[in-house]
Amino acid sequence: MAEKNAADFEAQQLEMKAKEETAAAQREALDKRREGAIINSRAQALAAASGAGAGTDAPTIVKLMGKTAGEAEYNAGTSMYGGLSRAAGLRDSAKGRRASGKASLLGSVFSGFGSAASGISKAYG
Structure with a gap:
């Protein structure tokens, strides 16, 4: 259970960092x-x-100003893309971490059932 809680906490931290990346990209x-x-x-x-x-x-x-505006918009779009891409990676990592935590919890539950079954079979076997 502790490993699942740790995984959930880490996933939550990764999701917070994803939101920070998105906000930073918007500011940039x-x-x-x-x-x-x-x-x-x-x-x-x-x-x-x-x-x-x-x-x-x-x-x-007018032509120079148009080119400058276009370049500024391109740079803004590039900044947003980079931030959103990093945020997506962090959200994927959070999802993977949660799945890992669930798997460790299920593994420990099944291990507990296996130990209980083994103990019962020894007691009655």
Whole structure:
């Protein structure tokens, strides 16, 4: 029973870590998007300060800002994928640990029945 309880506790810890991985990936993805927005804001300010134009009438800056936004979104998606993948691995480990704990509990129950049956057969055999 103690081994099953230990396995359940370890599984619970792994699931908590999976939630932390997901939350960390979400924060990192937000940071990547924010970085892209800051870069675009700076690019627009520099373009306006240079006199080259910074609105929709300046196709070069619009094109560069579009690429920057796309790259930021790609980086955000990559961060989310990595975090969700790590979280899935931790949840799978938790599931395996719980199964291992159940198997050890069943093994000890069957072992107990076997010992009892052996004792009974010796007593009456």
